Amino acid sequence: MVLMKQNKTPITILTGYLGAGKTTLLNRILTEKHNQKIAVIVNEYGEVGIDNQLVVDADEEILEMNNGCICCTVRGDLIRILNTLVLSMEQGKVKFNRVLIETTGLADPAPVAQTFFMDKHLSEKFEVDSIVTVVDSKHITKHLDNHDEAQEQIAFGDVIILNKTDLISSDDLNSLERRINQMNPTAKRLYAQNCSIDLNEILGIHTFDVDRKIEIDPHFLEEHHHHHHDDKVSSIAFREEKPLDLDKVNHWMSYLVQEKGEDLLRYKGVLYIKGMKERIVFQGLHMLFSGRPDRRWKESERKITELVFIGKDLNKEELEKQFKNCIAN
Structure with a gap:
């Protein structure tokens, strides 16, 4: 010790x-x-x-x-x-x-x-x-x-x-x-x-x-240390200042879990939802996901949705198109 x-x-x-x-x-x-x-x-x-x-x-x-x-x-x-x-x-x-x-x-x-x-x-x-x-x-x-x-x-x-x-x-x-x-x-x-x-x-x-x-790790105290991430694993991030439609988000997430759940290692974010005074904190892991109201948006705060997906073989264009479809009318 x-x-x-x-x-x-x-x-x-x-x-x-x-x-x-x-x-x-x-x-x-x-x-x-x-x-x-x-x-x-x-x-x-x-x-x-x-x-x-x-x-x-x-x-x-x-x-x-x-x-x-x-x-x-x-x-x-x-x-x-x-x-x-x-x-x-x-x-x-x-x-x-x-x-x-x-x-x-x-x-x-x-x-x-x-x-x-x-x-x-x-x-x-x-x-x-x-x-x-x-x-x-x-x-x-x-x-x-x-x-x-x-x-x-x-x-x-x-x-x-x-x-x-x-x-x-x-x-x-x-x-x-x-x-x-x-x-x-x-x-x-x-x-x-x-x-x-x-x-x-x-x-x-x-x-x-x-x-x-x-x-x-016998090489723990050696200067060189190489760590390679799986090439199939990537991170995709989205930002959007327009409010999202909650029903559309729920529909999208249900679809993603069914179609891509095994490849979604982690997905999380803070959502700006139309008609809601609170931020929605969103977190998911493979087939499990949940969203819950968090604190209220502050007066001085810029309301914005920020989402991150970490997973295998992610198609950014496809995800971005689906995300844009969640913007409220």
Whole structure:
């Protein structure tokens, strides 16, 4: 076990495959009383940032990184953000007890953690507390079969939260546990619905052990690290200032789930619906989707629909045409 040095700011890396519940857990962390000031770095795969809009209004610093994956294309942005945080703390502008990094669902957490060992300046200021992996108990078996990232996220986790346990049978849960145990027998297990856990189980637990990570990945402390995403997986984003028709949106989503559900890894957004004073927060994962009224649109806020689809073999022109058909008359 690696103990924190008191002058270093602890880092919690929050990972997990698309739709596992990372943002739900992040909101729980930001709204519960833990007497800590947390800087949050949110990374999204697509060019439109949705997760930052789904994070609750909290007295925290929320820093957004879009249009790339934190473990490869925008890793330099992570280093710049962290150095900016260090400078702000040294100048007395801000004070943080901890930094929480929420990775995209397609990220390999290893190079993210590696950042704090390979960059000398950051290694003097920060220390990795733990890697927390959120698992969608219902869909993870399918993801483990088809996506290396899902395997990497579990293998590198210090804490594995088996989320959505209410959606599977006890036999399926036992089978999943056996599979996870083969990949990572030493990680602490937590069981949850809607990521409802005791935060003391994941914050300030000092479970990141670099020797254990080298056992998993012998090249962990080497400078080069190549991470290739599945070429079939892409992200498509839509923005629209005109209001949408709710019935048309529901019809479209029902069609998409039936026709493309297996290929839709994740889809989410904030909808501007004609005749509604509230934002509609929309989230989907394969065949499961839901939309719910959120807070009211603010007077000073520009009303706009923003949608992101992450999936396999997506046809942008076809999706865009269907999306445009949802605009209210």
